[in-house]
Amino acid sequence: xxxxxxxxxxxxxxxxxxxxxxxxxxxxxxxxxxxxxxxxxxxxxxxxxxxxxxxxxxxxxxxxxxxxxxxxxxxxxxxxxxxxxxxxxxxxxxxxxxxxxxxxxxxxxxxxxxxxxxxxxxxxxxxxxxxxxxxxxxxxxxxxxxxxxxxxxxxxxxxxxxxxxxxxxxxxxxxxxxxxxxxxxxxxxxxxxxxxxxxxxxxxxxxxxxxxxxxxxxxxxxxxxxxxxxxxxxxxxxxxxxxxxxxxxxxxxxxxxxxxxxxxxxxxxxxxxxxxxxxxxxxxxxxxxxxxxxx
Numbered sequence: 001x002x003x004x005x006x007x008x009x010x011x012x013x014x015x016x017x018x019x020x021x022x023x024x025x026x027x028x029x030x031x032x033x034x035x036x037x038x039x040x041x042x043x044x045x046x047x048x049x050x051x052x053x054x055x056x057x058x059x060x061x062x063x064x065x066x067x068x069x070x071x072x073x074x075x076x077x078x079x080x081x082x083x084x085x086x087x088x089x090x091x092x093x094x095x096x097x098x099x100x101x102x103x104x105x106x107x108x109x110x111x112x113x114x115x116x117x118x119x120x121x122x123x124x125x126x127x128x129x130x131x132x133x134x135x136x137x138x139x140x141x142x143x144x145x146x147x148x149x150x151x152x153x154x155x156x157x158x159x160x161x162x163x164x165x166x167x168x169x170x171x172x173x174x175x176x177x178x179x180x181x182x183x184x185x186x187x188x189x190x191x192x193x194x195x196x197x198x199x200x201x202x203x204x205x206x207x208x209x210x211x212x213x214x215x216x217x218x219x220x221x222x223x224x225x226x227x228x229x230x231x232x233x234x235x236x237x238x239x240x241x242x243x244x245x246x247x248x249x250x251x252x253x254x255x256x257x258x259x260x261x262x263x264x265x266x267x268x269x270x271x272x273x274x275x276x277x278x279x280x281x282x283x284x285x286x287x288x289x290x291x292x293x294x295x
Contacts, residue, residue, distance in 0.1 A: 033270070034159050035051075036159075036166060037169045038170065038181070039151075040150040041150075046240065046249075049064065049107075049147075052107050052145050053252065055143055060143050061140065062143050062145065065144065067149075077247060085099055085113030086110060166196045168197070170198060170212070197270070198229070200212050203234065206233065212233075213230040232266035239258075251264075
């Protein structure tokens, strides 16, 4: 697992180097955020995609790598299934820009496919060639979101260790909280001091979100002797499953739904920017909110 993590770390560092060399006067390095969860079914992929869209509204250029082996479904949520993925780049059949899909708001996505597993088996020359192709994308994104699978598999941990920071998605369910703690514990044991943030999805209300946040923060502080940052809570919102069924990101389908507004606040927090106003004009907001009830 460490060998694979080292390869991925090299890959991530190379992606940053192009811009880091221009720190003397150009834009800052691409920020690598790994989005993971201890348990499946917590809405991680849906949150990743919609978070990326919200970040674009804060002026960020966002690229997403769907690295959830066997369960990649960002394309499904977007209603698009690209014919090529990372595997075709690794094998030299396609260039990286040929497998990048540009979606709504200009968000860029890369389907991992079997290519994610193939990274662990590349020779030194193949890895160097792949990295050189991947590094050209550095200038096209400010934030690189990596949507991993759930749990603490070798593949998941490798991506986490190679990234700048980890965003853990959990829900108020006891099993989800326990598994989120297990993921944090595993990552901290392998990479002490790793920046870790947590977002709590599908909360009934603010009180429940606060309760979960305090419970998880206390366990991490008491048993791991470290702090985590709770960056937000997302309410349980009926507009979200409606959007999934229609294969449209909920942030686009209803920008003023409770979940969308919470995503906007989360994006602002992660981008260290002021929260955008939650109104788009009285009449506009009224009808935007009403849309969810008639779909």
